[in-house]
Amino acid sequence: MIRLENISKQNGKQIVFIEASAALQRGEKIGLVGPNGAGKTTLFRMITGEEQPDEGQVAVDRGVAIGYFSQDVGDMAGRSAVAEVMEGAGPAGALISEMSELEAAMADPDRADEMDEIITRYGEVQGQFQELDGYSLDARAREVLDGLGFSQEMMDGDVGALSRGWKMRVALGKILLMRPDALLLDEPSNHLDIESLIWLEDFLKRYEGGVLMTSHDRAFMNRVVNKIVEIDGGTLTAYSGDYEFYQQQRALSDKQMQAQFERQQAMLAKEIAFIERFKARASHAAQVQSRVKKLDKIDKVEPPKRRQSVNFEFRPPARSGEDVVLLKGVDKAYGSRSIYEGLDFHVRRKERWCIMGVNGAGKSTLLKLVAGSTEPDNGSINVGPSVKLGYFAQHAMDLLDGDRTVFQSLEDSFPQAGQAALRALAGCFGFSGDEIEKKCRVLSGGEKARLVMAKLLFDSPNFLVLDEPTNHLDIATKEMLIEALSQYEGTMLFVSHDRHFLAALSNRVLELTPEGVHAYGGGYTEYVARTGQEAPGLRG
Structure with missing residues (x-):
């Protein structure tokens, strides 16, 4: 239906495609992957005709409608x-x-x-x-x-x-x-x-x-x-x-390419050592000349490309008390709509609660109540002794000052921290080199999320309250965050629609339904096995 034939494309100084080819056939379901800025949106725009390739062609079969x-x-x-x-x-x-x-x-x-x-x-x-x-x-x-x-x-x-x-x-x-x-x-x-x-x-x-x-x-x-x-x-x-399957094949391909590269490097080193050793001896002139010609003809194997990856690092938080937060008899309504009536909920140290519920069930409201950004109409919410809370809210990225750079934003939050510490922090969250001088207003959604996460985690909270923390993160960055949070020694309460994130990090589930609140021991995977559904709204 759609064919990209030897396309080349350059945006400014960035070369996006070099004689690249691919096709989409009827019935195929293709996932397009690549690092941010690799050219995924450019490729879409070329297929729809909003942009043209510099060389090559995009061919769409006659009569094919594209949405x-x-x-x-x-x-x-x-x-x-x-x-x-x-x-x-x-x-x-x-x-x-x-x-x-x-x-x-x-x-x-x-x-x-x-x-x-x-x-x-x-x-x-x-x-x-x-x-x-x-x-x-x-x-x-x-x-x-x-x-x-x-x-x-x-x-x-x-x-x-x-x-x-x-x-x-x-x-x-x-x-x-x-x-x-x-x-x-x-x-x-x-x-x-x-x-x-x-x-x-x-x-x-x-x-x-x-x-x-x-x-x-x-x-x-x-x-x-x-x-x-x-x-x-x-x-x-x-x-x-x-x-x-792609991840497995890619890893296997990289491993094979690395082994091939190392074998060739070893062979080249051996040949070059021979040439260096005997180039001044007349008795070995023919052999040296032969090996020089041989090296000139060899197609050099390139090492596999190293993907830039973000490595989140946590400083171990101070230990909290056993009782992290306790809600008793909490009522909360917005106008005539009641969200909670007599809610009791207890979070203990090292528990990782994921909150499940359909739209409007009160997932974000519960997080706001625990974080103190909204008050209950009735009942009590007690945060335990020695609890240091870090809250990632859905609107947190909108609160960044667009006129400040990434580095200035970190300095504003942590005026006592040294430049070296803040640069190291920025690097851990994917802001290296000139990226640290980017103004917040030009950051992508993913970059803003990483900056907010950096501020949140630098202070070493021992209780993380996270409302959809992965919404704007790409797959690679999510993997790094999951890896880091799996090593985190504190307590977590979070909402996410990413099932991989839920399965990897939760050890408790709180389900909010019109019939009431249900707690499940075990994480999201156990919840799915017990209920037979991946989300509350799917159960009839």
Whole structure:
């Protein structure tokens, strides 16, 4: 369906692709992977025609419809979420917009003299809409929005009133309802809860067209894709299988390349030593000359590329008391909506609680109550002696001063720390060289998350309260954070929609449901085994 043939592309001084080739066939589900800045978004933009390769060509088969979901959702306002989703559904969507305009015109007294023409046109449009089975479109749009977590009220409400995260879901719904021949999905798993993620997994697995997608969610990628295309050093390399298989093959390939490189280096060292030793002796001139010619003809083996990786380092926190936090009889409501009534919850030292619940169940509210950023209406919350709390809030990244550099931001938080210590801290969290002088306003979501995490962990809290800490982190950075947190000696209370993160770090589960609060000993993996579902909202 779509072929990239020997494409080369340069953005400014950065060479993005060098004679790279790849293809997407009907029914293939391809995961596009590579470090940040490798060119994943550029590749999407070349396929859609928004950018052109400098050399080579992007060929799309005649008649192939492409749907592209990007992180740039644009403005949405003035219509319901359902209408917005249907508007993207090809001819039927355009007819819905025209019918809506004609209905407004029929109700406008200033256009009374045009009424015959308006009514005639409305009848024509309505007939075309019926021919396209347009009246089933509303039901299909609602089915997609329901899968993406929308309530009926949100579906019919003004899309302009939604947060950016919910608008992203509307934009994704538009593309899914369109059902094009090829879906290009740039981070579709961002901003989705576990229930919506699992619905989307099922949708994409059943989808008959081709899929090319990026995702920072390893479990999501593993369940959807049957092929990986890696962007690395300007080339595109295809691996059959899921992300897990790609990782194994990549590691094996690197190991083999390293062994080949070392063997050749040993051989070269031996040959060069012979040449150096005997080059001045006339009796060995022919042998020396022969070996020099041999070395000139050898194709040099390159060592495997070393991936830049972030290494999170924790200073061991001071020990807290056994009782870290105790909630007794806590009530919390927002207006007429009750979130908690008589909640009792006890967190002990070294416990790692993950909080599960559907949207609106009160996961973030519980974290805010524990962190002290919101107060209970009734009841008590007692934080234990010697507890030093570190809180990662969803809005924490919005609080960074855009005019300060990464280094200045760290200095502002830790004025007593020396320059060397702060530079080392920045390095641990992936800010090396000139990156430390970047202004906060130009940082990506992942870079902002790393900076906030650096500030949080430098102070060595012994109780971490984390609200979706991995939302903007790529797979490699998540792995490093998981590795570091698995060594962390303190207590944790966290919310995450990343199932790999949940399984790796939790040893307790608190499930929030309309029927009440349920605690499970054992971590997320045990919770799934006991309940038979990966999230509370999936149980009927």
